[in-house]
Amino acid sequence: MNSVLKIYNTLSRETSVFEPIHKGYIGMYVCGPTVYSNAHLGNARTYISFDVIFRYLLHLGYKVRYVRNITDAGHLEGDRDEGEDKFAKKAKLEQVEPMEIVQKYTLDFHEVLRQFNTLPPSIEPTATGHIIEQIEMTKKIISNGFAYEVNGTIYFDVEKFSKAQNYTALSNRNLDDLLTNTRELDGQDEKKGRLDFALWIKTKPEHLMKWESPWGEGFPGWHIECSAMSSKYLGHEFDIHGGGMDLVPTHHTNEIAQNLACHKTQPARYWVHTNMLTVNGQKMSKSLGNSFLPAELFSGNHALLDKGYSPMTVRFFMLQAHYRSTLDFRNDALQAAEKGLARLLNAIKIIGQLKTDVSSSFSVPEIKSNVYAALNEDFNTPIALAHLFDAVRLINSVNDGKEQLSAADKSELSIFMQEITFNVLGLKHENDAGTEKVEGLMKMIIDMRADAKTKKDFATSDFIRDQLKKIGIEIKDGKEGASFTIL
RNA sequence: GGUACCGUGGCCGAGUGGCUAGGCAAAGCUCUGCAAAAGCUUCUACAACAGUUCGAAUCUGUUCGGUACCUCCA
Incomplete structure (x- = not known):
C-alpha cells in the first residue's frame, strides 16, 4: 500500500513527505473562530477541511492531539491602539455581558460543526482562560528585547525582530514593500514601527473586559493567544499548524515571530492553509x-438559493474541491453534489446484497491503492472521490451481472468503502427512513400497491404513488420490488 | 500602487511534459402497465497569441480577464 503521506507546507512552498516529530504522535493546532457573530459557511469549510485531515491522520494510526482555540477576547477592531475589543463592542450594541456574546456564538459554532459531522478537537482552549500564559509570554518577549511598552500597551518590535530573523518567511513578502506600502492609520504615533503589533493593550476604565497585568489593566492582543496556547498544549515545537489562508500574512506571521522571540523556535513544522470559499467569484x-x-x-431561505441543501450535501460539495483551491459556491453546483452523494451512498448500501462469484473481474486492491495514493498526496479528496466513484460504477455493474466479485473481495470492498466514506471523509446517511414504525408502515403500503399492480388495478397503484409523492415520499420501482425515499 | 494566485468541455471541479479524473447536465439504451427512480454507454475541454520541445492544459514570454492579500476576517 502506498502509505507515504505528503503535505504541502506554506512555509517551504512545497509538498513534502510528512514526518512527525515523535513517531506515531501528531500535534496539530488550528486557529479557531472569533466568537462574536454566527459562524458562516466559509468558516465551516476550513474546519471541515481540517476535520478530514484529522480523520485521515487517525485512520493512518497516528495518535493525534488536535487543539483548536476559541478566540473570546483580544480581537481588535482595525488593530489600532485605541481599538476596541470586538466582544466589548458587540456587547454594548446588544446590551449584554461580553461573555454572553461569547457563549451564544460558541454554542452556535459547535452546533454548526456538529451538523457537518466534524469530530470535536482534543482540546478547545479559550483566550480568556489563558491570560496568565499570555502575560508570561509577553514578559519573556520583553526581556528578550523584542517588545516595548508605551503607556501600558506592549508592542512587538517588528523592525528589531526582522534584523535577527526573517519576519516575512511565511508570507514571502518583501519587508521593505510592507514598510512602505502599509497604510497610514490614524492614531498610530505610539508605535515605533508601522508593522509593530500589540501583545497587550491598555484599556480605558469603562472597558468591560480587562485583566490585571504588570503594565496595568488591559487585555491581550490577538496573536499572542495562539502562541501561548499552542506552546502550552503542544510544546514549543509541534507538527502541524493550520488555519485559513487569510491568516498567513498577519496572524500566522506574527505568531511565528512571537514564538521565535520568546522560545527561539519555530512553532510548527508544517503550516497548512485552506483556501477561501467564494460566492459568485467573490470571497x-x-x-x-x-x-x-x-x-x-x-x-434554502436565501436569495441565491432555489432550495435547501443538507449538511452532508454541502460537506460532499466541499470535498469535491481540494482544500487549497478556492471553491465557488452556487446553486447548481450544490444540486450536482446532492445527486452525486446519493449515488455514492446508494452504492455502499447495496454492496451487502451483491451476488458473489468464485473470482472478481476487477481489482479491489487497485481501487484501494488509488484512493490511498490520492489522500496521501496532500489530502486530495476530489481524486479520492473520483476513485470511489470508479468503485461505485463497478458495484452497480456487479449488481447488473456485468461484473463479478468474489466473496472475499466483496467484504474487503464493503469495509473499505465504508471506512473511507464515513470515517475518513466524514459523510453519513441522512434522512434515513427513520423509525421502525415508519418502515413497517411503508412496507404495508408498498405491499398493498404491489397487490394492486398484480391485479392490474393501476388506478389504485397510481393513486398510492401520487399521494405518497404529495407528502414527500417517493416510490421507486425496481426489479426486486419497490423501495421508498423520504425527500 | 505593490505582492501573490488563477483562467479547464453546458455547469462544478482534478490534473505540472506524452497514458488526457470524477460529479452534475445532455443524448442513446436497459428495466417498466405508464411514469418516475435507478443502472450502463456516449460526449474529449484546457483564455488569446508567440516560443521551447519529437511531443504542452502542463514549461517560457506577452496580452486580456478574474480573485486574494497589503486593514478585522477561516
Whole structure:
C-alpha cells in the first residue's frame, strides 16, 4: 500500500513527505473562530477541511492531539491602539455581558460543526482562560528585547525582530514593500514601527473586559493567544499548524515571530492553509456581507438559493474541491453534489446484497491503492472521490451481472468503502427512513400497491404513488420490488 | 500602487511534459402497465497569441480577464 503521506507546507512552498516529530504522535493546532457573530459557511469549510485531515491522520494510526482555540477576547477592531475589543463592542450594541456574546456564538459554532459531522478537537482552549500564559509570554518577549511598552500597551518590535530573523518567511513578502506600502492609520504615533503589533493593550476604565497585568489593566492582543496556547498544549515545537489562508500574512506571521522571540523556535513544522470559499467569484466574508449562514443553506431561505441543501450535501460539495483551491459556491453546483452523494451512498448500501462469484473481474486492491495514493498526496479528496466513484460504477455493474466479485473481495470492498466514506471523509446517511414504525408502515403500503399492480388495478397503484409523492415520499420501482425515499 | 494566485468541455471541479479524473447536465439504451427512480454507454475541454520541445492544459514570454492579500476576517 502506498502509505507515504505528503503535505504541502506554506512555509517551504512545497509538498513534502510528512514526518512527525515523535513517531506515531501528531500535534496539530488550528486557529479557531472569533466568537462574536454566527459562524458562516466559509468558516465551516476550513474546519471541515481540517476535520478530514484529522480523520485521515487517525485512520493512518497516528495518535493525534488536535487543539483548536476559541478566540473570546483580544480581537481588535482595525488593530489600532485605541481599538476596541470586538466582544466589548458587540456587547454594548446588544446590551449584554461580553461573555454572553461569547457563549451564544460558541454554542452556535459547535452546533454548526456538529451538523457537518466534524469530530470535536482534543482540546478547545479559550483566550480568556489563558491570560496568565499570555502575560508570561509577553514578559519573556520583553526581556528578550523584542517588545516595548508605551503607556501600558506592549508592542512587538517588528523592525528589531526582522534584523535577527526573517519576519516575512511565511508570507514571502518583501519587508521593505510592507514598510512602505502599509497604510497610514490614524492614531498610530505610539508605535515605533508601522508593522509593530500589540501583545497587550491598555484599556480605558469603562472597558468591560480587562485583566490585571504588570503594565496595568488591559487585555491581550490577538496573536499572542495562539502562541501561548499552542506552546502550552503542544510544546514549543509541534507538527502541524493550520488555519485559513487569510491568516498567513498577519496572524500566522506574527505568531511565528512571537514564538521565535520568546522560545527561539519555530512553532510548527508544517503550516497548512485552506483556501477561501467564494460566492459568485467573490470571497465570502463577514465584512463583505455576502456570507451564508448554515441555517439559511439548510432551509434554502436565501436569495441565491432555489432550495435547501443538507449538511452532508454541502460537506460532499466541499470535498469535491481540494482544500487549497478556492471553491465557488452556487446553486447548481450544490444540486450536482446532492445527486452525486446519493449515488455514492446508494452504492455502499447495496454492496451487502451483491451476488458473489468464485473470482472478481476487477481489482479491489487497485481501487484501494488509488484512493490511498490520492489522500496521501496532500489530502486530495476530489481524486479520492473520483476513485470511489470508479468503485461505485463497478458495484452497480456487479449488481447488473456485468461484473463479478468474489466473496472475499466483496467484504474487503464493503469495509473499505465504508471506512473511507464515513470515517475518513466524514459523510453519513441522512434522512434515513427513520423509525421502525415508519418502515413497517411503508412496507404495508408498498405491499398493498404491489397487490394492486398484480391485479392490474393501476388506478389504485397510481393513486398510492401520487399521494405518497404529495407528502414527500417517493416510490421507486425496481426489479426486486419497490423501495421508498423520504425527500 | 505593490505582492501573490488563477483562467479547464453546458455547469462544478482534478490534473505540472506524452497514458488526457470524477460529479452534475445532455443524448442513446436497459428495466417498466405508464411514469418516475435507478443502472450502463456516449460526449474529449484546457483564455488569446508567440516560443521551447519529437511531443504542452502542463514549461517560457506577452496580452486580456478574474480573485486574494497589503486593514478585522477561516
